[in-house]
Amino acid sequence: MRRLLFKNLLRKPLTEPAPQADAGARAQLAGAADLAQRPPLGRTIAIREIDAGSCNGCELEIHALGNVLYDLERFGIRFVASPRHADVLLVTGPVSANMREGLARTYDATPHPKWVVAVGECARNGGAFAGGYACLGGVAAVLPVDLHIDGCPPSPTALLEGLLALLERVENGAATAAAQELAPNG
Amino acid sequence: MRALRDFIADGQALSRHRPWPRAVVGRDVWERAIVLLQEERATLLALWGERDAVHLALADDTPPLILSFACEGGRYPSVGQRHAPAIRLERALHDLTGIVPEGLADMRPWLDHGRWPVRHPLGERQRGRALPPYAFLANEGESLHQIPVGPVHAGIIEPGHFRFTASGETVVRLEQRLGYTHKGVEALMAGRSLGGAARLAGRVSGDSTVSYAYAFARAVEAALDIEVPPRAVWLRALMAELERLANHFGDIGAICNDAAFALLHAQCGLLREHVLRAADACFGHRLMMDRVVPGGVAADLAPEGGQAIGGLLTHVRRHFPELIELYDNTASLQDRTAGTGVLCAELARRFGAGGYVGRASGRGVDARRRPGYPPYDRLAFDVPVRNEGDVDARVWIRIREVEQSVALVEQLLHGLPAGPIRGAAPAAAGEVREGAALVEGFRGDVFAWVRVAADGRVERCHLRDPSWFQWPLLEAAIEGNIVADFPLCNKSFNCSYSGHDL
Ligand code: SF4
Numbered sequence: 001m002r003r004l005l006f007k008n009l010l011r012k013p014l015t016e017p018a019p020q021a022d023a024g025a026r027a028q029l030a031g032a033a034d035l036a037q038r039p040p041l042g043r044t045i046a047i048r049e050i051d052a053g054s055c056n057g058c059e060l061e062i063h064a065l066g067n068v069l070y071d072l073e074r075f076g077i078r079f080v081a082s083p084r085h086a087d088v089l090l091v092t093g094p095v096s097a098n099m100r101e102g103l104a105r106t107y108d109a110t111p112h113p114k115w116v117v118a119v120g121e122c123a124r125n126g127g128a129f130a131g132g133y134a135c136l137g138g139v140a141a142v143l144p145v146d147l148h149i150d151g152c153p154p155s156p157t158a159l160l161e162g163l164l165a166l167l168e169r170v171e172n173g174a175a176t177a178a179a180q181e182l183a184p185n186g
Numbered sequence: 187m188r189a190l191r192d193f194i195a196d197g198q199a200l201s202r203h204r205p206w207p208r209a210v211v212g213r214d215v216w217e218r219a220i221v222l223l224q225e226e227r228a229t230l231l232a233l234w235g236e237r238d239a240v241h242l243a244l245a246d247d248t249p250p251l252i253l254s255f256a257c258e259g260g261r262y263p264s265v266g267q268r269h270a271p272a273i274r275l276e277r278a279l280h281d282l283t284g285i286v287p288e289g290l291a292d293m294r295p296w297l298d299h300g301r302w303p304v305r306h307p308l309g310e311r312q313r314g315r316a317l318p319p320y321a322f323l324a325n326e327g328e329s330l331h332q333i334p335v336g337p338v339h340a341g342i343i344e345p346g347h348f349r350f351t352a353s354g355e356t357v358v359r360l361e362q363r364l365g366y367t368h369k370g371v372e373a374l375m376a377g378r379s380l381g382g383a384a385r386l387a388g389r390v391s392g393d394s395t396v397s398y399a400y401a402f403a404r405a406v407e408a409a410l411d412i413e414v415p416p417r418a419v420w421l422r423a424l425m426a427e428l429e430r431l432a433n434h435f436g437d438i439g440a441i442c443n444d445a446a447f448a449l450l451h452a453q454c455g456l457l458r459e460h461v462l463r464a465a466d467a468c469f470g471h472r473l474m475m476d477r478v479v480p481g482g483v484a485a486d487l488a489p490e491g492g493q494a495i496g497g498l499l500t501h502v503r504r505h506f507p508e509l510i511e512l513y514d515n516t517a518s519l520q521d522r523t524a525g526t527g528v529l530c531a532e533l534a535r536r537f538g539a540g541g542y543v544g545r546a547s548g549r550g551v552d553a554r555r556r557p558g559y560p561p562y563d564r565l566a567f568d569v570p571v572r573n574e575g576d577v578d579a580r581v582w583i584r585i586r587e588v589e590q591s592v593a594l595v596e597q598l599l600h601g602l603p604a605g606p607i608r609g610a611a612p613a614a615a616g617e618v619r620e621g622a623a624l625v626e627g628f629r630g631d632v633f634a635w636v637r638v639a640a641d642g643r644v645e646r647c648h649l650r651d652p653s654w655f656q657w658p659l660l661e662a663a664i665e666g667n668i669v670a671d672f673p674l675c676n677k678s679f680n681c682s683y684s685g686h687d688l
Contacts, residue, residue, distance in 0.1 A: 001449070001512055014456065049342045053367040056684050057392025057473055059342055063436075064462070067455035081340035096687075097301040098366045099345055102337045128389045133304045134370030153392065155472060 015071045021168055022161035025147055029169045032146045038113035041087050041170040044076035045163075048086035048110065052103045052142075053096030053135065058120040058153040062090065070156050077163055083109040087170065092119045094126040094135040095142055107143050117166065118145045119159065121152040128152075190219060190244075191251060203620040204408040206557075208241070208252035216255050216263055219244060223269040229538035229551075231624070232633045232650040233265060233275040235283040237309050241648075243622070243633065245538075249557050252622065252635075257285050260310075264290040271537045271655055282372065283309035294321060297365040297687060307373045322361055325351040330358060333669065337366045344683035348672075355668040360661045367687040375647040380406055380480045380612055383644045387634070388475050390649055391685030396422075396429040397627030398649065398685075399478035401634035404559065405647075406480040409621030409638050410612050416603040418482035420561050424598040425465070425474045425483075426625070427591045431502075432461040433628040434584040434591070437680050441581055442513070444673040445522035453509050460498055467494035482608030495599055502592055510585055523578040527675030529663040530575060537655045540630025542587070543679055545571050546579035553626040565597050575663075577678040614642030629653065629682060651685030 051059055065072040072078070080086050083106045095103060107116070118139040121127035126137035139145050149162035194209040211219075219242060222228040231243035231250055240262050242253045255262045264287035266273035276287040277296035284306035287293075298305065300317030325332070330351050337345035347363040371390055375383050387402035388395040400422055407414060439454025462472040468491030469477050477485050488494075513519065529539075534547035544551060550571035554562040570586035572579040615638065622635045630652025639645040660679045664672055 001516060004449070004453075004508060004512060050338055051342075051344050051367070053369055054344070054684065055389040055392040055395075056344055056682065057389070057395065057475070059344065060393060060436075060473065062342055064455075064459060067459050068452055069456070069459055079342060083338075093367070094369060096367055096369055097303075098297075098299045098368055098687075099337065100301065102345060102366065106338050128386050129369045129371070129374065132370035132374045133302050133307050134368050134373075152389075152475065153473070 014068045015074065016069050019157055019161050021165035025162040025165035028147050029165060033144065040172055043171060045087045045167060045170055046078060046080045046085050047088045047090050048080055048083045048106065049090045050103055050106055052091050052093040052099045052139065054093035054120065054122060058092035061153045061156050061159060062119065064156040065159055070160060075164065075167060077167060084111065086110050088115045088117060088166065090117050090119055091139045092123055094122040094129040094137060095139055097134050097136060100136060100142055103142055115146045115166065115170065116143050117147045117149060119149050119154060121150060124148050124150060190215065190222065202618060206250045206252060206622055208254060208620065210254045210256060213263065216253060219253055220265050220268050223265065226536060230269065230271050232648065233272050233279065234648040235279040235285050236646055237283065240279065240285060260284060261286045261288050263288050266290050274658065275654060282307060285309060297368045299365055307370060320363060322349050325359060329353060346683050350669060352669055357664050357667055357669055360664045362657055362661060364657065364683060365687050367684045371688045372648060375644050378644050380642065380644065383647060384479050385476055387649060390688065391651060391682040392473060393433055394627040394629060394632065394685065395473050395475045396425045396478055397625050397632045400426060401623050401625035401632040402636065403478050403480045404623035404625060405621040405634040405636045406612065406638065408623060409619040409636055410615055412481055412612055413609060414482055415606045415609055417605045418607045420598055420602050421483045421487060421607060422478050423561050424595060425469065425477060427594045427598065428461055428465050429474065430591045430628040431588060432458050434588050435461060438581060438584050441577065441674065441677045442519060444677045445519055447516065447519045450509060450513060457502060457506065460501055464494040464498040467491055480612050486607045492599060495595060499592060499596060506588065520578065522674060523581060524576060526577045526671050527663040527667055527678060528575045529659050531573065533659055533662055537659055539655050539659055540652045542580050542583040543656045543659060544630065545569065546583045547575035548573045553624045553631040557624060565594055567594050577674055580678040612642065614640060616640055627652065629680065649688065651682050653681035653686040656681045657686060
C-alpha cells in the first residue's frame with residue numbers, strides 16, 4: 001500500500017480543470033420563484049440525493065462526480081446522508097407513485113432555504129416512463145423545481161456545469177439577482 | 187425435464203414460439219413441473235402472467251422450456267407454496283394481473299403499495315384503493331429491537347425498505363420491502379413499436395442497459411426470425427463486456443469503501459471512469475444506452491474506438507494487478523470481507539442465483555455458456571467459481587471476471603468481422619409471434635420474453651431481472667452478522683431495485 005500511496009504522491013493530480021457554469025442553468029435559476037425569500041447560503045452546498053424511481057442510470061453518473069477526475073468536493077459541494085443537513089435536493093426519476101410520499105417527506109424534512117434540482121429526462125417529464133399508471137411524470141408534479149439538468153443520463157460534466165451555476169446562485173443569493181435586475185444593461 | 191419435454195411433444199407446443207418451446211399444459215403437467223423445481227432437477231427461470239394465463243420458464247442442462255397454464259376462474263396452482271424462489275414472483279404477478287396462486291400462504295401485496303390509480307394493471311383493471319400498512323413478519327423473543335431503514339437511504343442509491351430485527355448488534359432477521367421504483371414497464375410495453383420498446387427495455391436497470399437491450403433484441407429476433415449481421419453480433423458482445431467491466435470496477439471499489447478502505451474506492455472509480463470514457467469514444471454514450479436494437483446495433487465502432495479500447499486495456503493491465511495485490515494483502519480489509527455475509531451453496535442452487543452471487547457460492551452457471559449465444563461460442567473464456575460464499579468470494583469472482591472480460595474485449599476487437607451493423611428493419615410478420623432470450627449481464631442472467639402482434643408492435647413483454655433470485659438470498663446471508671456489516675453485504679450482492687421493481 002505504501003508503494004502505491006508514494007507513487008500517487010509523486011505524480012500530478014488526476015483531477016481535471018473545472019468546467020464553466022452552464023449558461024442555460026444560470027438562466028433557469030435566474031427565473032426561480034421566491035428568490036428574494038431565500039437568503040444566500042455561502043460557499044458550500046450540501047446535497048441530499050433522492051431516487052424517485054429512476055432506472056439507476058442517473059445515480060451512476062451522480063456517483064461519478066465523486067471520482068478523482070471530477071472531484072466534486074473541491075467546489076465545496078458534498079452529498080449528505082440526511083435531508084436535515086441538506087440545502088439542495090437532487091432528485092432523479094419519473095417519480096413513481098410508490099415514491100411520492102417518500103419524496104414529499106424528504107422535502108418537508110429539509111430546512112429552509114432549500115433548492116430542488118431535477119436530474120435527467122425522467123425527472124423533467126417522466127421520460128420513457130411517461131403516461132403509465134405508476135408514475136407521476138416528473139419532479140415538478142410533487143415539488144417546486146429550481147433547476148433541470150437534462151440528459152439520459154446527464155454526463156458528469158453536464159451535472160457539474162449545472163451544479164456550478166447553482167453554487168453561484170446560492171452563494172450570492174437574491175442580492176446578485178436584485179442587482180442584475182436593477183442594472184439590466186450591464 | 188426430459189419427461190416433461192416428451193409430454194409436451196404430444197402436440198401442445200405452440201409453433202410460433204422461438205427458440206425454445208412453449209406449451210399450454212394442464213394441471214397435471216404443471217404440478218409435475220413444480221415437483222421438478224422442488225427436487226431441484228430444474229431451475230426456475232421466470233414466472234409471469236397476463237389477463238388469463240400464467241407462464242413458467244424452467245431450465246436444466248437441456249435448453250429452457252416454457253409452460254403456460256390457462257387460468258380458468260383466475261387461479262392456478264401456486265409454485266411458490268412449494269418452491270420458495272417463486273413466492274415474490276407470484277405476489278407480484280397477483281398485484282399486476284389479479285390472478286390468484288392457489289395455496290400460497292403469503293399473499294401480501296408486493297409491488298402494489300396502494301398508491302396506483304388502478305389495481306391489476308395487466309389484468310382485469312379495477313379502481314385503485316389504499317392499502318392497510320404493510321404487515322411485516324412478527325418477531326418474538328426477549329430483547330429484540332427493530333431498525334427500519336429506507337426507502338430513502340443515506341447514500342446515493344436506489345430506494346427500498348429494510349426492516350432489521352436485531353438482538354444487540356446481531357441481525358436476527360432482515361425483511362425487505364421493495365417495489366418503490368415500480369414504473370409499470372410491462373404495461374408501458376404493450377402497443378409500443380419495437381424501437382420504442384427497445385428504448386424502454388434499455389431503461390429497466392440503467393447499470394445493465396446493454397444487457398437488457400441485448401436480451402430484448404434477441405427475443406424479438408427469435409420471434410421474427412431475424413438474422414443479425416455478424417459485425418453487430420460481435421459489437422453487442424463488446425458492449426456487454428465493457429458494461430461488465432465498468433460495473434465490476436465500480437462494485438469492487440464500493441465494497442472496499444463500505445469496509446472503510448477509501449484508497450481502493452478511488453482507484454477503482456478511476457478505472458470505471460476509464461471504461462465509460464472508452465465506451466463513449468467507441469459508441470457515443472457512456473453507458474451505451476440505445477445502442478443495441480432489434481436487428482443489430484445502432485452505432486458502429488467509431489474510427490478512434492479501437493485505440494480508445496487499446497488504451498483502456500493497457501491501463502487496466504498495468505494498474506489492476508497492483509490493486510488486486512493491495513486487496514489481497516490488506517489485513518484490515520480482509521478482516522471485514524472474509525467470513526462476512528456467507529451464502530450457502532444449497533440456497534444459491536435452490537434459488538438459481540446467477541452472477542457473482544451464485545458463482546461465489548459454488549453455482550457456476552453462465553448464460554453465455556448455457557444456453558449460450560453467439561459470438562461467445564467462438565470466444566475463449568472461463569467462468570470463475572468459488573465456494574466460500576462470503577463477501578470476499580464475491581469480490582474475487584468480480585476480480586476474476588474482470589480478467590476474463592479484458593481477455594474477451596481483446597478477442598472481440600481482434601476478431602471483429604467487417605460488414606453492416608444492422609439488417610433490414612424488422613417487418614411485421616402478419617401473425618402473432620413469440621420469442622424468448624437469456625443474456626448474461628454483469629449481475630446475472632436477464633430473461634426476456636416478448637409477444638409481437640401481427641402489426642409488428644409489442645403485445646406483451648416480460649423482463650426478469652437476476653435480482654429476483656438474489657434479493658431473498660441477501661436476507662439469508664445477513665442473518666447472524668452485525669448490523670454494521672449490512673452495507674458491506676448489500677454492496678457485495680448489489681441487487682437492482684429498478685430491475686426488480688420494473
Ligand atoms: S433520465 Fe435516463 S438514465 Fe436517468 S433515470 Fe431516466 S431513464 Fe434512467
